[in-house]
Amino acid sequence: MQTRTPWQVTRSVWYAMFMREAVTRTMTDRLGWFWMIFEPMAMIAIMVLIRGFIGGSNKLIMGADFIPWMITGMMGFFLVREGMSRSQGAINANKALFAYRQVQPVDPVLVRSFLEGMLRTFVFLLFIVAGLLLGLDIFPDNAIYALCGWMSLWALGLGLGLVVSVTSTLVPETAKIINVISLPLLIISGVIMPLNILPQYLLEYLMFNPIAHGLELLRLGFFSSYKVVHGTSETYLWLCILALNALGLLMHARFKERLKAQ
Numbered sequence: 001m002q003t004r005t006p007w008q009v010t011r012s013v014w015y016a017m018f019m020r021e022a023v024t025r026t027m028t029d030r031l032g033w034f035w036m037i038f039e040p041m042a043m044i045a046i047m048v049l050i051r052g053f054i055g056g057s058n059k060l061i062m063g064a065d066f067i068p069w070m071i072t073g074m075m076g077f078f079l080v081r082e083g084m085s086r087s088q089g090a091i092n093a094n095k096a097l098f099a100y101r102q103v104q105p106v107d108p109v110l111v112r113s114f115l116e117g118m119l120r121t122f123v124f125l126l127f128i129v130a131g132l133l134l135g136l137d138i139f140p141d142n143a144i145y146a147l148c149g150w151m152s153l154w155a156l157g158l159g160l161g162l163v164v165s166v167t168s169t170l171v172p173e174t175a176k177i178i179n180v181i182s183l184p185l186l187i188i189s190g191v192i193m194p195l196n197i198l199p200q201y202l203l204e205y206l207m208f209n210p211i212a213h214g215l216e217l218l219r220l221g222f223f224s225s226y227k228v229v230h231g232t233s234e235t236y237l238w239l240c241i242l243a244l245n246a247l248g249l250l251m252h253a254r255f256k257e258r259l260k261a262q
Contacts, residue, residue: 009102017094017103017111025115036123040074047192061194063225068131068138073191075124076153076218080211081182082116083157088168088175090161091259098260105259106252109165113158121150138222146221152234153214155241162248166255169262190215195229207231210240 004012047070061069090108097103131138140146168175187193189211195203206212207229214237216228252259 010107013102013107014111017097017108018115021108021111021115025119036119037126040071040078040123040127043074043192044070062227064219064223065137068136068222069219069226070192071127071131071136071138072219072222073189073215075120075127076150076215077186077189077191077211079117079120079124079150079153080157080160080214081185082120083113083154084160084164085178085182086112086116087161087165088178090165091169091262095260095262104252105165105169105256106162106249109161109252110158113154113161117154117157124150140222141224142221144221146218149214149218149221152237152241153211153218155245156210156214156237159241159244159248163244163251166248166251166259169259170255185209185211188212190229196227200230203229203231210237213237213240 044067048067087109090112091105094103094108097108098105128138164174164178168178188195188206189209195206195212198206212229213232213234216232217234217237220226220228
């Protein structure tokens, strides 16, 4: 009998876990698809109503219409947030599988991040098609650049997921902290409010947040005339992505046995 290579074994493990997670995520939870679509729709509706009351939102966003600008930012933020939050319980949910030596704690995290990215990409495409049918200017002006921005946010969510999957398993209290900061992150990442309206001294600190850089670069791919927030840097974004992914993988390697026994 021919011996399988390590890569073939790993690929088989990932495929089996992916099918298991996909069925659980899309079939077991009957409201799973509903919330993935309803949450951004509700947020958009609320912000459009607020915009109708205060008026002048388009004047704060140079080079893009308010609704398409907010949709792209919101979907990009949800991609990062779900990659991070869904990874928290990935290890505990698959603990029984660690009895097989081929399965490592990092495997369910990688699989969940990939699955969430695929689902969020599909939902984003639905919003783009719906927006075009409604006459919104939401088709990317530079599809390659928009795709790069989307993949950057996906990779950022993976890096955060790798880190929080270890910390939330070893120290369960950190999971509560991560859930609490989701709403503040939504605001300070420039999802529903342009960051360039803030004072420069405050903006300098907010731009340490890599999510803000990713969202601005994603929007630039959709709206070629869009004026990104001062200080946006693709180099800084990818340094954060590489650092988080490296840190997350190192943490998984260092605490592998503790994660299995936890």
